[in-house]
Amino acid sequence: MSTPLERMADFDLTEDQRAVRAAVREFAEKEILPHVEAHEREARYPTELIQKLVPLGYFAPMVPEEYGGSFIDTMSYGLICEELARVDWVVASVVSVGNSLLAKSILRFGSDAQKDRWLPAIARGEILSSACLTEPGGGTDLGNMQSTATRVEGGWRLNGTKVFISHAAHAGLFFVVASIDRERKHKGVTAFLVDPKTTEGIQIGEFPMRTLQRDNLAEVHFQDAFVPDDGLLGEPGGGFPVLGAALEMGRFSVAMRCIGQAQRCLDLAIPYAMEREAFGKKIGEFQMIQKMIADMVARTEQARAVAYRLGRMLDADVGRASLESSLAKLVASEAATQNALDAVQVHGGYGLSAEYEVGRLVLEAKALEFGEGTSELHRKLIAEFALGVRKQ
Ligand SMILES: Cc1cc2nc3c(=O)[nH]c(=O)nc-3n(C[C@H](O)[C@H](O)[C@H](O)COP(=O)(O)OP(=O)(O)OC[C@H]3O[C@@H](n4cnc5c(N)ncnc54)[C@H](O)[C@@H]3O)c2cc1C
CATH class of the missing domain: 1.10.540.10 (Acyl-CoA dehydrogenase/oxidase, N-terminal domain)
Incomplete structure (x- = not known):
């Protein structure tokens, strides 16, 4: 039951x-x-x-x-x-x-x-796959990317550096975006499928982080890396629509991941609150602890409401769902971070001890506020839809 x-x-x-x-x-x-x-x-x-x-x-x-x-x-x-x-x-x-x-x-x-x-x-x-989008100069303003793709006989030569690339050292397929004409901003952006194991001119380096030590992130350097014509995904200069559709789906799955993390924080905080005692009572009997638990439930369910609806919309094939995917990503990622902070608070100092999992979740949740667009980007997009200056 x-x-x-x-x-x-x-x-x-x-x-x-x-x-x-x-x-x-x-x-x-x-x-x-x-x-x-x-x-x-x-x-x-x-x-x-x-x-x-x-x-x-x-x-x-x-x-x-x-x-x-x-x-x-x-x-x-x-x-x-x-x-x-x-x-x-x-x-x-x-x-x-x-x-x-x-x-x-x-x-x-x-x-x-x-x-x-x-x-x-x-x-x-x-x-395994990696998406090589973010550059040292920035990940939000992708229309201004520095990486270039130059037309050569039989294909393209990629040059540039990508950072924060999840799974890159373990991947057998890269989704790479580079510009064929930087003057044209987002209209120059082009998408490629690249085999990192066989393509010469790709170097994968370490990208040390304060979180996610599980050998997850890398930086990727492209130096005259040759991609044959059959590596082009979509049209030359047509990378932005490819990216837009990919990120919409990506925002859904990241939102769902955030819900998982938000739920885990609750799953850890509730038994702790019912077990730990102070002043002769279970700390879960104190109203301020109860407020944190109630807020964690509310955030998790708000995130489920928008993200599950997005999932059903994607199943119904409604076409683009940019607004809904930004909303789901924003609400769910901020819920995950705040739940992690609250779960640590419920644990007191033990929340940051190595003995408990919950402290690790703070930075791991925060990391989800960046992947597939930051909170600021999503607020900007949502506001533009609300103000009528963005249609899709
Ligand atoms: C754990 C982790 C895994 C990641 N995995 C990948 C990956 O696999 N592939 C990949 O390509 N990238 C990956 N990223 C990178 C991520 O996508 C970027 O960090 C993100 O897009 C933001 O780019 P940036 O860090 O360069 O910040 P910037 O773009 O430099 O932004 C800095 C700050 O300015 C704000 N800002 C920017 N523009 C505006 C604006 N118009 N209005 C208001 N505020 C603005 C941003 O929101 C942010 O707070 C990963 C990041 C992390 C932390």
Whole structure:
């Protein structure tokens, strides 16, 4: 029998979607969660855990069966992201980047040859994917990117540096954006599919962070890296529409990951509040602790309301959902960060001790406020829609 909170979270899901959530949660808690702290301490990338997703169909749920994937509805895919993120940022990110940014973009904009080349390999779990968008000069103003793609016989030469690139050292496929004409700003931006293992002129370097030590981020240098014509995704100068569609889907999966993290904070804070005592009472009996718990529930459910609706809209194929994806990403990512801060507060000083998981979640949640667009970018986009100066 489900608790009132579980009933609320699951209320408007179908039976199948509830079953997906339950199965992924059981798997994630049993197979992934016990290893995450050790991976973080040892700065180890969770390669073996990622491979466990493949036979269960959690690795490539957006890849159609004709390419060997385990295709399911978008909402269920979001639930996979939510439940994986509830236990591990990195494993959830692999699924989110590989499906939302790469597989979906190839399905939407790729040629038949590109689909045949990449999608079966993604589906079999043979290759992980990275999206190379952000540059040292900035990640928000992508229309002003410095990386260039120069036309040469039979293809393009890429030059430039990308930073903060998740999974880059482990990936077998890069989604890269570069400009074919920097004067044309966003109209010069062009998307490419690049094989980092066989392309000469790509160097992958370390990108040290204060969080996510699990060997996750890298910087990527392109020095006259040759990409053949069949690596072009979409049209020359047509990278922005490709990016827009990819990021919309990416914002959905990141929002769902944020909900997973927000939920995890609640799952950790509630038992602690019911166990820890001060002044002869359980701290959960103090109203100020109860306020934090209530706010955490409210934020998590607000995030579910907007993100689940977005998932259903994407399943209904309503066309572009830029406003809704910005809203979901904004609300869910800020909920995750605030829940992590509150969960630490409930734990008192132990919240920051190595003994408890909750302190790690603060920076991991904060990191989700940056990927797929910052809160400021999303507020800007939402305001522009509200003011009528942006139509899509
Ligand atoms: C853990 C992690 C993983 C990541 N993974 C990837 C990845 O796999 N691939 C990838 O390409 N990138 C990745 N990123 C990078 C991320 O996408 C960027 O950090 C993000 O897009 C912001 O870019 P920036 O950090 O250069 O900030 P900037 O663009 O320099 O912005 C700095 C500040 O100014 C604000 N700002 C900018 N423009 C405006 C405006 N018009 N109005 C108001 N405020 C504004 C921003 O919101 C921000 O607060 C990752 C980042 C992190 C932290």
